[in-house]
Amino acid sequence: MQVSHLPDGDRIIGREDELTNLANAIKPATRGNTPNNVLVYGKTGTGKSLCSKFITNQAVNQAASNDISIGVAYIDCLQESTETQAVQSIGYQLNEPTKTDVSIPHSGLSTSEYYRRLWRIVDDRYDVALIILDEVDKIEDDDILMQLSRAVESGKLTESTIGVIGISNKVRYKESLDERIKSSLCEREYVFSPYDANQIREILHSRSDAFHEGVLDEAVIPRVAALAAREHGDARKAIDIFRFAGEIAEENDHDAVAEECVEQAHEREETSRLAELISKSPSHAKLVLEAMAFLSQQNGGNDVPITTNEVFDLYKTLCDRDGSDHLKLRRVRDILSELEFLSIINQERKWAGKGKGNYMENRLIDDPQVIIAACNESE
Ligand SMILES: Nc1ncnc2c1ncn2[C@@H]1O[C@H](COP(=O)(O)OP(=O)(O)OP(=O)(O)O)[C@@H](O)[C@H]1O
Structure with a gap:
């Protein structure tokens, strides 16, 4: 029930085309070749991060059966918004100091030194590195996009190659990019549309095994789905309301999760969403x-x-x-x-x-x- 949970592929609902497109875009990586750089757009809670993480994991496994090694780094650009923080984090995630003999300290190095170490790690350890830049529009300096998307072309990587998946909620993000970055970063672009109430219902059903059998009133899932689909089809919101409904029933010692719990859960979800926004x-x-x-x-x-x-x-x-x-x-x-x-x-x-x-x-x-x-x- 946690939003951070990464469901199996068969539990990813209504994103077949998006998964196929993403898989095709990064397929060359599974044979050790340079994948397409991808930009994924869509409103919040439409499965962009989920699908990107799922497809990169799948690529790692497929590549392994071809004897190809893929490394994946995931950056939340809201948290790591400066170029130095992002490069440090990519290097840290891809590194294994005992194998590379390279250290990536949390701070204290210049940005260019972090880059130098990153290229060494990728060249030493992997055939391909896949970098997911979530909320890429929050990155303060576009230079990192240039560096990553042109690492091979500019000779920074000599043994290996790299692919970037940028994710953004802003449909107009691309317009703000420098022409050169645009052409290298946006080789493929995919838009994730909001879920409709039926899809949200299915997403919730596929997670209902988090509850004991028989405790969910049958009106609960449709009610949660209707609430989440009202603004725009946001799966994150739906899953949060669903989880809160269970928590409220538990706190009140109810034997079952009734529709009334959903109303309270909706309020709690709004408070927690706002609290998160306001706390920042x-x-x-x-x-x-x-x-x-x-x-x-x-x-x-x-x-x-x-x-x-x-x-x-x-x-x-x-x-x-x-x-x-x-x-x-x-x-x-x-x-x-x-x-x-x-x-x-x-x-x-x-x-x-x-x-x-x-x-x-x-x-x-x-x-x-x-x-x-x-x-x-x-x-
Ligand atoms: N198609 C789906 N099937 C099952 N679960 C889903 C699906 N889409 C999204 N979810 C779940 O909804 C939550 C939000 O999804 P995700 O983080 O991928 O959205 P996002 O589009 O990246 O949103 P944001 O832009 O806010 O980060 C996650 O818990 C995810 O597992």
Whole structure:
């Protein structure tokens, strides 16, 4: 039931074409040849990471039967967003110091030295290295994409070869890339579409053996699937709600997981998703958000718009409460537009009338109580 669990191929639902395409793109690697570099797009929870990890694992096994050695490194570019962190992590994952006699310290080397060691490790240990760069749009410096996708061409690797699978939620990511990187990184591109409610239902059914037999009310899976498919077909969201429903039933000593548990589970999933998003936000962003949530509550709901000045006033009070200096209004405006970017609030620019200019109306998207809980949970 954990989102990080990698199911077997026969438990990957509704992604037959995507799996075939990915397998074909990296097939040359299983014979020791250079695979195609691939860019995979799609909304969150559509199975991009799952399929990429599954196919690379499969390639490792197929290659082994051809006496070809493939090494796989998986980088979450949200966590390892600088070029140095990413190269260090790739080198670390592919290395086996007793065999290569190369060490990859956590820090302390220049980026170029990390690269030098990485090339040595790949040349020494593997015929092919496959690098998965998840959330590739979060990488701060595109240079790594150039280095990896042209390692053979530029003579950095002499014995081995390399393939890159870039994964992104941003459909327009490619447009932001330098032409040269674009042409080497995007040899193949695949778009993963959202799941429909039936596919989500199947995904949940295939994991229902995590529950004891007979404890799941038959309305549970359809209800979870409907909730997850409502925004967009996000399997991660569905699996989380499903797991939380089980946890809630257990916490309340229920013998079975009933449909009511799903509603609570949905709320818990939203809180945990927001908590994760909010926990990654700087402390002043949390205070701005908390101010928005209090004001929404005061107004009796999210429908009543909140002006930036109202947010700013309450934000300053919350800063006093926490004994911290407040930021200037300009920064609070920036924070509000970042929160809009993260789909936590909506913003609408309004015309105040002649001589008064524009002002911004802000509205919270999620339940204010959920936001306040998330802000407090992540403190
Ligand atoms: N077709 C599927 N069959 C079974 N489980 C799936 C399927 N697609 C996704 N899942 C499960 O849903 C969760 C999210 O999938 P995954 O991480 O691959 O999504 P993603 O598209 O990479 O999302 P993100 O962009 O947010 O990382 C994982 O637990 C994964 O195992």
